[in-house]
Amino acid sequence: MKNKEIERIIVERYTTNWATEFEKLKSVLNDYLKTLIYSIEHVGSTAVPGLSAKPIIDIDVIINNKDGFDKIKTILEKLGYTYCGEIGIPGREAFKRDSPLTPFDGSGYQWHQHHLYVCLENSDSLNNHLRLRDYLRTHLEEAQEYGRLKTELAARYPNDIASYVEAKTAFILQILEKVGFNQEILSKIELQNKALKPEAK
Structure with a gap:
């Protein structure tokens, strides 16, 4: 276990800047990944107009199959992302930024904080x-x-991401x-959200 200071959980009011910054990131990623990917989606709470959220953009890079994943991984690593594996979520490969300048596109731009995932089309994690x-x-x-629930939970568990995630799972x-997930998949999601993971939605 790394001895690392825990980042404080902060939930902010929605801002259109999140959508703007996502579009900038999407443009850069598309330029480098091109035909290796199917699409790039803005997901998580920052993708919902009017919804309060932790100010971290969640990005799903969608692929049809794993055939080109090694090439995608190599490109992302050159752009300054470190591959972290599935982290307990099948069908979703996580990448961590190495620097505020990641992705390294040569612009020197300090990009908005974000989480990047490569997801298989039609996987449970992507559909979620x-x-x-x-x-x-x-x-x-x-x-x-x-949004109100997350604001309350951030105040209750300011330094405990595991409890924050688990406490909002029932709402999710x-x-x-309602949108058609069966009990088997819901049970898997519930178990996944009980695990300690820093990239909560």
Whole structure:
């Protein structure tokens, strides 16, 4: 276990800057990954207009299969991302930024803080991200309720990401049940969210 200071959990009011910064990142990633990928999606709470969130952009790079993953991994490493593996989430490969300048596109730009994942098309983890995002985008009252819950939990667990994640899991699961996830998948998501992981949605 690394002796590392725990980053404080802060939930902020929505800003359109999150969408703007995502589009900049998407443009750079598309320039380098080109035909190796299917699409790039802005997911997580920063992708939902009006929703309060931790100010960290979640990016899913979607691939049709794993055939070109080694090439994608090599390109991302050259751009300043370190490969972290699945971290307990099948179908989702996580990458960590090496520097505030990551991705290294030569511009010297200090990019907005973000999490980057390479996800298999139609995987449970990707469907979780996309369906939750799309539901909250079209159900403003529930999105605002979720934002209030996260604000309360950030105040209750300011230095405990595991408890923060687990405490908001029930809200996420009831939405995923509404959009058609079966009990087997919901149970897997619940177990995954009980694990200590720093890249919470």
